[in-house]
Amino acid sequence: MTNNDFNPDNLSFLLPVYYSRLFPYSQFHKWLSYGNPSNFQKREISFTLLGDVYIRYQSFDDEAEFAGQLCKKIPVKIDIGAVYSTKPKQRRLNTQITPVEKEIVFDIDMNDYDEVRNCCSGAEVCPKCWKFMVIACRILDGALEEDFGFKHKLWVFSGRRGIHCWVCDKEARKVNEEVRMALVEYLNVIKGGVNVNKRVSLPGDKIHTSIMRALKIINEYFDVIVEEQDIFGSEERFNNFLQIIDEDLRHSIKNAMKRGETSAEKWSIFETTFDDMLRKDAVPKHLKNLKEEIKLQYAYPRLDANVSIGMNHLLKSPFCVHPKTGKISIPFSINELNEFDPNNVCTIQGIIEDIDQYEIKSKEIKMETEEEDAKPQKVKDYEKTSLLSAIRVFEQFLDELDKDNRSSDQGNGVD
Amino acid sequence: MDTSVGRRKVHRNIYYTDAGSEYQHDVSMYKVPPSNSIYLEEFEELAVERLQLLRILEESSAKGHRVYSEDWKSYIKEELAKEGLKKFLRLASGYCSQTELDFQARKADYISHYILRVAYCRSETLRRWFVNRELEWFKLKFLAQSHQGFMKFLQLNDFTYTPIRPEVKEKLNHDLYTSTAIPDREFNTTDFFKVPFTEVLPLVKGRKVFLKQGYAYIPTSDLIVCILSQFRASLNESLLKFNSYLPRLDDDRIGNLLENLHYIHTGDVSYEDTQDALNPANLDSYAKQFFPLCMSTLFNVLKTQHHLKHFGRLSLLLFLKGIGLSLENTMELWRNEFTKNPKIDSNTFEKQYAYLVRHSFGQAGARVSYSPHSCLKIIMSNVGQGEYHGCPFKTWDPVYLKQKLTELGLGSQAVTSIVESASGGHYQVACTKCFEGNYGQAPASSINHPNQYFSEAVKLVKEKQEKKH
The missing domain is CATH 1.20.930.80 (Transcription Elongation Factor S-II; Chain A)
Known part of the structure; x- marks a missing residue:
């Protein structure tokens, strides 16, 4: 099943089937409860209905109410907000309610790589540019785990061309916006907007441990990226690269690099030329890390800071259906990152067809074996589809969360 | 504090000797x-x-x-x-x-x-x-x-910090060295302390501290940050x-x-809201003549690209509101520009962009009329992918800044001096110099608000015109 088969006009009759038979309600409810149902009840969950009608500040008392409303309203998009001090649905009009808890979330969008990717643009994505996402995942995961000690990260494919990360550790959910801002600035290496050429700066001789870790990851992919993206493949790309380099060094580097034919050759000439300059002490002190700075500028994750900082910021929920591609926003395991293919993600149409296929097949099997008195096994609908593996990833994530939750409860019991 | 003192009660001996x-x-x-x-x-x-x-x-x-x-x-x-x-x-x-x-x-x-x-x-x-x-x-x-x-x-304030043991420091030596911003000569002798990273956010922000499993390892000289x-x-x-x-x-x-x-007697330097409504017909010429660089940039992007990302929109909106553009006129400007963008039809505009305009004028949502952003706020704001807001003196490449200032007709001496201030981190000084370069005279007080820049510029130019007559 490829996504070419998906026709957005079919959403209005596919979505009711998806919500009534396939959406993993119990796991979803378990997740946002974090061991205590009131967490779920005070969570803002907003809907976008067909025709761009937004309904904000909804909340649901239990799994049944949530499921009932999904099936009734059939939203094309579900967003998750913060946990508030009171149930968002009970807030009075024009009064502010304050968020008290929220996962630390990250949103990485392929769009933001348009200046460095040349294989696709806009909403498209292919295995070549997906490498940027792989790098982003690995770098973020490493920093969150090793630097900040966060263990429970839910990685989710956004449905088209990006990824989301939900950091769900108890400590992470509780921190205020000031802490979130500091954390994001720590992780945010690429600075500046449109009118800045050199966007990474590592002054001094030393490079921070966290950046070194990121560089190690980038190095695994960088040569391939140079070739696949053909980063010097046009006059414009080559010039953009040269703009990053300080005026004083630019001329001699440019002349040397012109000797190279392919992007790979040019890059390797750049590296040797620059190393040469370093040896001859021809590089000012604040530019000594230029090679590293350039690699980071080309491949370090581009974070949307505002999504991560604002506690009341909404982020699309896992298991949403992307209205344009029909793809399900599925959780994936960081260990299977290299095999993840965004073009092969199951679509709503695909998984609904999976159910039919399954039923036809099981009937055939029944006929063949003619075991008519065999007890019909109770199989959940999603277990008949290619959505199953994503739900298993989600369940495993919940198990780990549960384990930690229980052991910390026991810890409290002893006190 | 006890403020219930009698009107003329006299206490001569306030603690000197038995100082608490x-x-x-x-x-x-x-x-x-x-x-x-x-x-x-x-x-x-x-x-x-x-x-x-x-x-x-x-x-x-x-x-x-x-x-x-x-x-x-x-x-x-x-x-x-x-x-x-x-x-x-x-x-x-x-x-x-x-x-x-x-x-x-x-x-x-x-x-x-x-x-x-x-x-x-x-x-x-x-x-x-x-x-x-x-x-x-x-x-x-x-x-x-x-x-x-x-x-x-x-000791007086009961701060008890225990340094990490020497063998721990030895083990983390390389990471501590590369990730901590202290002079090499102090590194070997200083103690390190382990504190939750949330206690040293300024260091975390600047990536100036080694982090491991949620803890920051800080040298003695950084204890001040904790305190x-x-x-x-x-x-x-x-x-x-x-x-x-x-x-x-x-x-x-x-x-x-x-x-x-x-x-009181402090010469508060914040700007005054313009009392007179601004005639939208003048807007283009005003933008050229009187807008500070941050705002003229946003205005030009709006006019040429017919789009701005959220914070750019907000920043410009509030500025325009501050200089006296009415809600109706602002909405018209917004609609005209955004709908020129092939991706935005009038329907999309009403749904996605009109709200912010009404919201900023206090006509929707929380119904708070927001004030225009100050330099401080603009300088401190994050500027990301595809965004044009923020203080140009901070966010632009010096080379680009130089080129732009020259295009604006500033003399080479002024340009050099402005770029120098900007590179040294003195963004508002750079902006003040820019003002001086443009109008031949320093503003009454140094620039700390784009709307202040605007009103001072208008005032100066008007005064000059009056003198001529």
């Missing part, structure tokens, strides 16, 4: 509110003196001195001497001795700090201003201390508490003073 623990050190966490009675005159005097102190701190930064740099400190000390604020000057010098003069200085510091807490707890803006100044003052005193003074401060963050937290908390007590404080002798303190 509050007065034993130049650097105070101001933990306990003072309970002594003072003359009304003294109360007023102390309040105004501290306000002068805080204004001087602010001025020093506004003059372009980097906070905590030697220039910054010496400017403050000079001004304190000039204004005759000897007690504060004494505390800024780090003697930390135990003479009568020291106690008097500390007492004045302590009481005046609390008086201003009452004056500044009233609004979010006042609180923020006050907390930032107090933090600067705290750190200024702190930095002047000798090692001995530092140790004594830790400051605790001081800030307790001060913020106390200000909120004071604010909730305010309705009960009904004292006509000091009420008026406290309420208006921030605005």
Whole structure:
């Protein structure tokens, strides 16, 4: 099943089937409860209905109410907000309610790589540019785990061309916006907007441990990226690269690099030329890390800071259906990152067809074996589809969360 | 604070000799509110003196001195001497001795700090201003201390930090070295302390500290960051508490003073909202003539690309509102420009863009009329992928800045000087120079608000035209 088969006009009759038979309600409810149902009840969950009608500040008392409303309203998009001090649905009009808890979330969008990717643009994505996402995942995961000690990260494919990360550790959910801002600035290496050429700066001789870790990851992919993206493949790309380099060094580097034919050759000439300059002490002190700075500028994750900082910021929920591609926003395991293919993600149409296929097949099997008195096994609908593996990833994530939750409860019991 | 003193009650012997623990050190966490009675005159005097102190701190930064740099400190000390604020000057010098003069200085510091807490707890803006100044003052005193003074401060305030064991330091040696911003020569001798990363956010922000599993490993010289963050937290908390007590404080002798303190004889430099409505027909020429660089950039992007990302939209919207463009005219401008964008039809515009305009004018959502962003806010804002907002003097490449300024017709000398200020981190100084370059005269006070830039520019040009006639 490829996504070419998906026709957005079919959403209005596919979505009711998806919500009534396939959406993993119990796991979803378990997740946002974090061991205590009131967490779920005070969570803002907003809907976008067909025709761009937004309904904000909804909340649901239990799994049944949530499921009932999904099936009734059939939203094309579900967003998750913060946990508030009171149930968002009970807030009075024009009064502010304050968020008290929220996962630390990250949103990485392929769009933001348009200046460095040349294989696709806009909403498209292919295995070549997906490498940027792989790098982003690995770098973020490493920093969150090793630097900040966060263990429970839910990685989710956004449905088209990006990824989301939900950091769900108890400590992470509780921190205020000031802490979130500091954390994001720590992780945010690429600075500046449109009118800045050199966007990474590592002054001094030393490079921070966290950046070194990121560089190690980038190095695994960088040569391939140079070739696949053909980063010097046009006059414009080559010039953009040269703009990053300080005026004083630019001329001699440019002349040397012109000797190279392919992007790979040019890059390797750049590296040797620059190393040469370093040896001859021809590089000012604040530019000594230029090679590293350039690699980071080309491949370090581009974070949307505002999504991560604002506690009341909404982020699309896992298991949403992307209205344009029909793809399900599925959780994936960081260990299977290299095999993840965004073009092969199951679509709503695909998984609904999976159910039919399954039923036809099981009937055939029944006929063949003619075991008519065999007890019909109770199989959940999603277990008949290619959505199953994503739900298993989600369940495993919940198990780990549960384990930690229980052991910390026991810890409290002893006190 | 006990403000229920009788009108003419006299207490001559206020603690000098039996000075409570509050007065034993130049650097105070101001933990306990003072309970002594003072003359009304003294109360007023102390309040105004501290306000002068805080204004001087602010001025020093506004003059372009980097906070905590030697220039910054010496400017403050000079001004304190000039204004005759000897007690504060004494505390800024780090003697930390135990003479009568020291106690008097500390007492004045302590009481005046609390008086201003009452004056500044009233609004979010006042609180923020006050907390930032107090933090600067705290750190200024702190930095002047000798090692001995530092140790004594830790002891008096029950700060117990235990350094990590040598074998742990040995094991983490490489990471600590590469990830900590201290001079090489100090690295081997300094102790390191393990604290939750949430206690040293400024270091985390700047990636100037080694983090492992949620803990920050900081050298002795960075303990100040921890202490400051605790001081800030307790001060913020106390200000909120004071604010909730305010309705009960009904004292006509000091009420008026406290309420208006921030605005007395201080030459408040914030801009005035333009009273006259702006004729939208003039907008294009005004943008060329009078907009500061940050706003003319946004305006040009709006006009040429017919799109701006959220914070760019917000920033420009509020600025335009501040210079007197009405809601209707703003909406029209927005609609005209955004719908020229092939991706936005009028339907999309109404759904996605019109709301923010109404919201900013207080006509939708929370119904708060927001004020235009100040330089500080603009400078501090994050500028990401595809965004044009923020302070150009901070966010632009020096090369690009140079080119743009030259295109705007500024002389090469002015351009060099502006780029130099910008590269040195003095963004507002750069902007002020830009103003001077454009209108041949410095603004009445240095630029700290885009709307101030605008109104001063308009005023100057009008004056010149009138002179000609």
